[in-house]
Amino acid sequence: MEETDSRSTVEIVATAVTEAVRTGRLVPGQRLTESDFTSRLGVSRSSLREAFRRLTADGLLSAEPHRGVAVRQLSRPEVDNLFQVRGALEALAVKLALPALHRAPASLIDIQHGLDTAAEAGDMNRFSELNARFHRLFRETANNPLLNETLTRLSNSLYWLQFRILVDRQQVFETNRQHQRLTECVKANDASGAEAAMLGHIENARTLIQSLPDDHFAQVSTTRSD
Amino acid sequence: MEETDSRSTVEIVATAVTEAVRTGRLVPGQRLTESDFTSRLGVSRSSLREAFRRLTADGLLSAEPHRGVAVRQLSRPEVDNLFQVRGALEALAVKLALPALHRAPASLIDIQHGLDTAAEAGDMNRFSELNARFHRLFRETANNPLLNETLTRLSNSLYWLQFRILVDRQQVFETNRQHQRLTECVKANDASGAEAAMLGHIENARTLIQSLPDDHFAQVSTTRSD
């Protein structure tokens, strides 16, 4: 099973667990016992624990002393907090990326076209993927590794509900309309308009997620205070 | 030397290293070899490595594969990136904290008064401490643990130059004037004004730091791309 020895053991474990979470084999809130994973993946506890620690730092897992790690699942207020931060940072990304994107809007227009097509066709998977690329384009073009990294971590914290949103076709159209507005602002080099459009877009997603029933969120909000 | 056994070994190591960095015993860019610290602190490599990993996640240390960890020192562009992110988040903190601070401005006014006094007296240490409390007040009142945590991490990444700024008395007055403007906006419940004041304040600090000579920054900008 292991043919790629180029990566370190920790990386291998990390990607394996990430994939397991991504595909839903590990459900949100599920506890991950060390002995279980060391035997299944054939790695030592040292490597496993470091992988867990990294994934915890990345926001994919959550850890509690003497109780191990679990697949991260945010409570309702935690999701709210995350979207507040994400909104501010995505708006910043738009501001920073705008000059470059205005000069060379090819990739953006490309993605926008794909989004329109996917929305028309009702291809949710493709739309979801292009939606991610849409946001990634801004935060990568912003040319700020720290910003990119921080936003990526926030996205990771939301993997567990990636499946549950955008299920409504009506919502896909609304979401895409916001994308279009943002794209137009970029073409017109309208900085404040673009920022506002992105903020509104994030705010819309926040409202959408908050409208989900309780059982999608973590119960005992383990608001880990530092 | 250590009489507090209540904390875990990792915590003890983490605070010890943090203190060493804080007091300047460990200089920016200095490499921290494991064997050195295990023998000096009398802990195992396991605990030490986990402490290092935590401090790295907190932004105090930087790590490279097969090369261990070092006291974090940012390059000039990295500092710039950090201040862009910090500006957006501190502005968000102001926005979120404003209602509560407007209702109960006692603590803010208290700190502001202390800042004025310290600035007059030219007490740099006290001013610096109160300055930190000023910012902390906003991000703690914002009632968003994630935001608070993120901003704390950013601050940690800048410990290494905590000494080198605000050495100029002129600058202290200018900085304090910005604090006063922000405090006034809070009293007047002027949200956008307060946000702008904070952004300007951060921007000012950014410019101030960027004016420092090259040897205060990391040379080979290890822009750690993930």
Place this chain on the structure above:
DNA sequence: CTTATATTATTGTCGGACAATTCAACGTTC
């Protein structure tokens, strides 16, 4: 003096061991 090789130092990974803590089953007492 430059390049290539060998040595050394340091980190990465492993396995086992025991202590500390949590959680659940059990029995006692009222």
Place this chain on the structure above:
DNA sequence: GAACGTTGAATTGTCCGACAATAATATAAG
């Protein structure tokens, strides 16, 4: 029978020692 404290197993926290993999340094050859 229910509330309570106790015992025990399961799990994590920490330690030790060892070796492999890699990077840094020193040495030798051209």
